Amino acid sequence: MSKTKIVVSSNSGFCFGVKRALDIAKGALKKRKTIYSLGPIIHNPQVVRQFSEMGLVVAGDIEKLCKDCTLLIPSHGISPDVLKEKAFTCIDTTCPLVGRVQKIVRELREKDYFIIIVGNRKHPEVKGLKGIAGRNSRVLKNKKEAKTFNLSSKSRKVALISQTTASLTNFKEVLSEMTKKDFAEFIHFNTVCKNTIDRQKEAAALAKKVDAMIVIGGKNSANTSKLAKACKNINKNTCHIESFKDLRMNFLKGRKTIGIVTGASTPPYAIREVVKKIRRIDS
Numbered sequence: 382m383s384k385t386k387i388v389v390s391s392n393s394g395f396c397f398g399v400k401r402a403l404d405i406a407k408g409a410l411k412k413r414k415t416i417y418s419l420g421p422i423i424h425n426p427q428v429v430r431q432f433s434e435m436g437l438v439v440a441g442d443i444e445k446l447c448k449d450c451t452l453l454i455p456s457h458g459i460s461p462d463v464l465k466e467k468a469f470t471c472i473d474t475t476c477p478l479v480g481r482v483q484k485i486v487r488e489l490r491e492k493d494y495f496i497i498i499v500g501n502r503k504h505p506e507v508k509g510l511k512g513i514a515g516r517n518s519r520v521l522k523n524k525k526e527a528k529t530f531n532l533s534s535k536s537r538k539v540a541l542i543s544q545t546t547a548s549l550t551n552f553k554e555v556l557s558e559m560t561k562k563d564f565a566e567f568i569h570f571n572t573v574c575k576n577t578i579d580r581q582k583e584a585a586a587l588a589k590k591v592d593a594m595i596v597i598g599g600k601n602s603a604n605t606s607k608l609a610k611a612c613k614n615i616n617k618n619t620c621h622i623e624s625f626k627d628l629r630m631n632f633l634k635g636r637k638t639i640g641i642v643t644g645a646s647t648p649p650y651a652i653r654e655v656v657k658k659i660r661r662i663d664s
């Protein structure tokens with residue numbers, strides 16, 4: 382009989398947007414031998430490898446691609462300036478929730494707001510939003526950056542939005558700093574996606590109850606890294622792994638309860654493999 386109790390968060394595995402993107406790509410790859418993806422389709426190395434075997438190639442220099450290539454826009458979207466060349470056939474897998482934020486940014490730009498995006502400036506979604514927002518925009522990572530942010534002109538209307546996979550706590554902290562500033566007008570949109578919020582809440586609740594937490598997902602996945610950080614703040618016995626191969630026996634030793642959470646781009650089979658490994662060591 383197994384000794385360790387394993388609790389898998391109900392908000393685990395692919396989110397709706399990631400699942401949708403992979404389904405679209407799978408369908409398209411049945412009709413085409415090769416499709417070039419503008420960056421990894423999702424932030425999970427195992428899945429990217431699996432799709433590369435099916436013919437989805439991460440595009441390097443877009444300038445070097447021939448005009449009749451088919452391009453895939455990943456789930457987190459792209460900046461409009463990436464596709465200066467109109468001749469490409471595009472398969473757009475941008476998550477509709479990211480699309481909604483892009484639409485908000487487009488409208489804010491038209492209304493001449495200075496747009497502040499809370500997020501990671503290196504993340505493709507944020508680069509895409511910044512590209513849509515244009516010159517009158519800024520990306521702020523956290524409350525420290527928000528504290529020192531100021532605009533030279535006091536007459537500007539300012540709008541705050543968030544990367545969909547940002548930490549809600551971080552967004553609220555930045556929001557609280559921004560409300561202290563003296564702008565002509567200030568509006569905000571909490572655009573952290575519900576799936577991200579639910580995942581973060583459940584992970585935090587689970588981390589309080591168990592002896593140890595395992596967070597599964599790509600090391601390059603923003604939302605997985607944030608989950609791992611949040612869990613570690615609550616439960617120091619937290620490890621972030623990409624697959625069962627990274628799970629060490631020492632980490633499992635003596636644990637009576639283990640919680641498992643995943644990022645939005647982690648495939649369900651990765652959870653099954655981790656559970657299987659714990660059970661094997663346990664028996």
Ligand code: SF4
Pocket residue numbers: 396397398399456476477478479545546574575576577645
């Ligand atoms: S985390 Fe949310 S916004 Fe991002 S792809 Fe998934 S459902 Fe879409």
